[in-house]
Amino acid sequence: MWSLFARDIRLNIRAGGGALTGVIFFLAVIATIPFGVGPDLKLLSRIGPAILWIGALLSCLLGLDRLFQADREDGSLDLLVLGNDRHMLALTVLVKCLAHWAGSVLPLVVAAPLLGLFMNMEPLGIGATALTLLVGTPAITFIGAAGAAVAVALPRGGLLISVLVLPLTIPVLIFGVSASYGATADPDPFLQPFLILAALTLFLGVLGPASAALALRHGTD
Amino acid sequence: MRLIAEDLGGERGGEAVFSGIGFALDPGQALLVTGPNGSGKSTLLRIIAGLLPKAEGRLLLENGGDDFPSVASACHYLGHQNAMKTALSVAENLRFWRDFNGRGDSGVEEALETVGLGGIGHLPFGYLSTGQRRRAAIAKLLVSHRPLWLLDEPTAGLDKASEARFAGLMTKHCVAGGMIVAATHLPLGIEAAELRMGEATERLLQQGTPS
Numbered sequence: 399m400w401s402l403f404a405r406d407i408r409l410n411i412r413a414g415g416g417a418l419t420g421v422i423f424f425l426a427v428i429a430t431i432p433f434g435v436g437p438d439l440k441l442l443s444r445i446g447p448a449i450l451w452i453g454a455l456l457s458c459l460l461g462l463d464r465l466f467q468a469d470r471e472d473g474s475l476d477l478l479v480l481g482n483d484r485h486m487l488a489l490t491v492l493v494k495c496l497a498h499w500a501g502s503v504l505p506l507v508v509a510a511p512l513l514g515l516f517m518n519m520e521p522l523g524i525g526a527t528a529l530t531l532l533v534g535t536p537a538i539t540f541i542g543a544a545g546a547a548v549a550v551a552l553p554r555g556g557l558l559i560s561v562l563v564l565p566l567t568i569p570v571l572i573f574g575v576s577a578s579y580g581a582t583a584d585p586d587p588f589l590q591p592f593l594i595l596a597a598l599t600l601f602l603g604v605l606g607p608a609s610a611a612l613a614l615r616h617g618t619d
Numbered sequence: 620m621r622l623i624a625e626d627l628g629g630e631r632g633g634e635a636v637f638s639g640i641g642f643a644l645d646p647g648q649a650l651l652v653t654g655p656n657g658s659g660k661s662t663l664l665r666i667i668a669g670l671l672p673k674a675e676g677r678l679l680l681e682n683g684g685d686d687f688p689s690v691a692s693a694c695h696y697l698g699h700q701n702a703m704k705t706a707l708s709v710a711e712n713l714r715f716w717r718d719f720n721g722r723g724d725s726g727v728e729e730a731l732e733t734v735g736l737g738g739i740g741h742l743p744f745g746y747l748s749t750g751q752r753r754r755a756a757i758a759k760l761l762v763s764h765r766p767l768w769l770l771d772e773p774t775a776g777l778d779k780a781s782e783a784r785f786a787g788l789m790t791k792h793c794v795a796g797g798m799i800v801a802a803t804h805l806p807l808g809i810e811a812a813e814l815r816m817g818e819a820t821e822r823l824l825q826q827g828t829p830s
Contacts, residue, residue: 400718401714401715401719402715405704408707409704409707412707472700472701472703472704472705473699473700473701473702474702474703474704476670476696476702477696478719479670480668480691480694483688483689483691483692484692484720618665618670618671
């Protein structure tokens with residue numbers, strides 16, 4: 399299993415892996431917001447956590463279509479499915495999700511504090527947003543894996559996956575953003591939405607790979 | 620160990636491709652699946668591997684023991700694609716499959732030597748020619764042990780010398796108690812029973828398939 403993780407990470411950073419695509423898209427989204435909204439620093443800092451979260455969410459969806467498609471195209475997916483008796487397929491999918499997260503989504507979390515400065519956010523807000531992103535983005539990858547598995551046979555499945563997955567990620571977005579606000583705005587709680595966010599990630603960490611495995615099993619042809 | 624298929628039927632897109640296929644394979648035996656294009660050779664192999672659901676019939680592996688409880692766990696599937704990543708080196712690819720599938724008799728370098736690719740393990744897989752890619756994929760069969768090899772057009776793209784070398788590998792595998800089911804148009808140069816797929820299809824066509 400460790401070898402699968404290492405292989406996927408390596409593929410991610412090698413040529414054509416697209417590890418930086420998400421970060422560059424994230425940067426582009428966040429950098430254009432201040433120009434669109436105008437130089438109202440108060441407004442920027444108020445919408446900052448939400449914009450960071452939306453930007454990260456969209457960037458997460460960007461590379462998801464390649465999660466299984468690349469393996470399907472070169473025949474690796476067949477062999478991963480065949481290995482079901484040794485490595486349960488849901489576990490294989492989970493490892494692939496974790497590798498995808500570490501390779502493509504973790505850079506977003508790392509970049510988020512820097513991009514928070516663009517939004518004139520205060521240090522506490524930046525820290526809280528980065529923390530909620532760290533805890534919440536795996537959930538998006540897990541949901542995305544299920545979408546990617548369903549659309550694995552479609553040659554231009556990227557947009558379809560985004561449309562399939564986006565509604566399901568709304569709870570993650572809501573609790574992520576409300577926890578980020580909870581850290582700075584005083585009457586709002588931080589801990590409760592944060593814990594619900596963590597619970598969502600754990601819950602989807604089981605449900606996402608399991609349903610993706612089911613879709614992959616029945617999607618081979 | 621014994622691979623038994625009884626009255627197997629397969630379909631693609633809701634239409635029957637073949638039916639009534641039966642065979643039994645003991646250790647050391649090989650089966651060549653031949654027939655015209657579209658007669659269901661690849662479909663049969665994918666059904667045996669469990670990658671496609673079978674339309675009818677029975678398929679089982681007897682006396683597989685704890686190591687090989689099912690056909691899928693006992694087989695190497697070499698399909699049309701080589702299941703190798705072009706961005707990784709040949710050795711990295713093989714090392715991954717060895718670690719993922721479990722170790723076999725030969726190491727990565729040794730397996731590459733066996734298929735005549737010694738010394739190029741450090742090259743990215745994408746730099747290899749079609750025949751070399753196929754040989755690297757064949758090396759994948761050697762780095763982890765499986766008693767049953769399911770080979771779909773295994774010699775596509777291979778030159779005469781590589782074909783002969785591969786025939787030797789298959790013979791060695793059979794002598795060591797392995798089993799082979801290979802779909803092919805070309806003679807593979809091994810002792811094997813033959814299963815012709817065409818007749819069953821013709822029979823189906825004559826009966827008329829539902830439109």
